[in-house]
Amino acid sequence: MSGTSGSLLDAGAVIGCPHGGRVTAASSPSGGVRIAGAAVATAAHRYVVTGCPHTVNGVPTPCVTVHWTAGGTGITVDGAAVLLDTAAAECFTAAFVPQGPPVVQAAQRKVTVR
Structure with missing residues (x-):
C-alpha cells in the first residue's frame, strides 16, 4: 500500500x-x-x-446524498474505513445523477499511513 494522508473527518x-x-x-x-x-x-x-438549491433548466435537481469511496486508506474504525478529506466522494440527486464532489472545510486532524 502506498502512503495516504489527509485530515480525519469527524461528526463536527x-x-x-x-x-x-x-x-x-x-x-x-x-x-x-x-x-x-x-x-x-x-x-x-x-x-x-x-438545502441544495441546484436547478437544471429551471427544474430543481438538488443533491440529496453523498457516496464516499474511503477504501485504500488502511485505517478503519469498527471495521469501516475512516473518511479523510482526501477521500473520493460524489454528491447525487434523488435519481442518482452525479452532481460533483462535496466541499470539505476546516478539517484539522492530520493522519498519515505509510
Missing part, C-alpha cells in the same frame, strides 16, 4: 455539496472512536444533503 466536520447544501450523517455513529467528543466519520454511515 463542515461539509457541503458543490451548490451550497449542507452534508450531514444520516446515521449516527455508535461506539467507535471519538476525537474531542466527536465521532470519527466512516464510510459505513449514510450521508444526506439538505
